[in-house]
Amino acid sequence: MIRFGIVGTSSISERFAGAVRQVAGAGVSRVSSRDAERARSFADRIGAPGVAVGLDDLLAAPDVDAVYLASPNSAHAAQIASAVDAGIPVLVEKPAVLTAAEWDAAVARARDRGVVLLEAMRTAYDPGLAAVRAALGDLGPVRRVSLRYEKRSARYDEVLAGRQTNILDPEMGGGALRDLGVYPLHALVRLFGAPRAVQGVRVGIASETDGLGSALATYDGFVADVAWSKITDTSLPSEIQGEEGSLLIDAIDAPRRLVVTPRGGVPRVITVPADDNPMVGEVRRFVDAVAGADIDEDQRATATTLGLVDALLDRPLA
Template sequence: MTASPIRWGIIGTGHIARRFAGDLRHSATGRLVAVGSRDAGKAAAFAAQFGDEIASGETAAVLERGDVDAVYVGTVNRAHAPLALSALEAGKPVLVEKPLAPTWRDAEAVRAAASARGLLAMEAMWMVFTPGIIRLKAMLAEGAIGSARSLSANLSYARPYRPGEEIFDPETGGALLDLGVYPVALALHLFGAADETAAIVERNGAGSVRQASLISRHGQVLTKLSCGFETEGPNGATVSGEHGRIALAGPFFCPPSLTLTRHFAGSRLDYRDERAAATSGDAAGDQPPPSRPALNAPKAETLPTPFAGSGLQYQADHFAECLCAGLVESPLHPLSRSLAALRIMEQAQRSGG
């Protein structure tokens, strides 16, 4: 927790910037003080929706403000790296909307600039900090399903192709950068670096990725990840292990609940314990012990993971804690992980078609 609120400046006036501004109302550590844009008029209209006291102006002017402690970049992908570099040059710690940059090279430039200036920089992979993902990782660490063996995650939203929209740009947009970054980031967050990746990628006539499937191996864990603009997907995820599975209700990047299903296959200790209890009951004149299939029947438990707003404030609070502690990288979502995700997606685009 910070001693005083972090004063945020937002660069961008689109949908994601609006969500971030709205969710700051739920933040325990920060408040919005300024909005910047290439169009000062748009910045003023945006700021007015969130309070008369919020300043606005062109991007450069907002970055130079002394009352801005940290900058959130919430623009189209192609502007992420240039604006992050501008913020760092102005001496501002920066939280950059995902993906950190459209390419690994651009993202590395951001990492190098932050390191050289000793400033905190982080990709806004808000999923990592949502209550459901935090609980999932804790359950895996506690051995709730034994040793993890696989992850399946899908994120697909039907989005008709419209020429000229940034999201469909062949170089800086497409389904992989817009949606695929989430399942890839989830795999890296839960299981570390990928040892190998294979991919199938489909593009539209303009060359933009419209859907993709990836398989990657992280030690003993095999991941099956998919994304696309072609259909409305289930948008859930499941982690399976030796003794059960955990299903994330969609959308998995901020799941409203987790479902833990346990089984006893391969767990001799659990099986012996239940068999012993059943035999003991039989000796006392109760019903005979159940058959082995009944002992192995899955046991499911739904665990609600409620969140406030749309969930973007949790990353802002983590960023503020890192800033207060004098860190230049997040221990939960370091820039090295953002770079690793871009490596995987670039490899997928090259090898997958």
């Protein structure tokens, strides 16, 4: 049994706790917050027996075998280092860290100490992405890929009202690219590997980070465009076009309905069965990793995705 200590008391931590309950060999033993009352309230809500005040307290707890980090993005690198140095396996919410260099350093540190470090990128372990990969064989040579994750956030209303919020605060490592754009970018990397080049545009908002953006990635023989937004919604699906057919994907972060249309043929609908909690797959993968599964490919995919993020952040906001 892997007993998780959870760092953070946001809604994503609550969803994570629900996912853990669905995975054999995993449980939640403690919740950590700098505010003891907040930690106790959250622990009661998710059914965790213990609390910790701060990360050091959590890492020293005898009933914590691994930690799940759902703190502000800017805190991840230092918290990973502390956990790894304590010999505690780490599952860290995406984006794992802010830059590819930070990730490379974190992975090297974890390997040196023999500690598991995995990014909680749920899309990578979603059965829908496996279904997309399987359907690619029906398309012939791929020529164009269009992936998008655009969902207006209620937090944007806070920005419009003149208030700062972590998820859109550049000082906290926030912004639409790091919060939502990483999903289609990571899916792109998992499906097709690293592009030869990437360029893009990010549109700034009042909080001085990006509210939306687009990227164009170049591969040998095809191009991929990626769109993300936290200030607008879309009804458009993602799409992959090949010389022999096309594939529509309802939601690239968690594909549930795919439509394969052969060239000149009849569309075929693929419905993807999945867990009701999309974080179950990442928990299973982490449990397997702690048991000895090889996660080199997972860590490389995170590094490649963060490299793309680095390149896109290198340009000023529009």
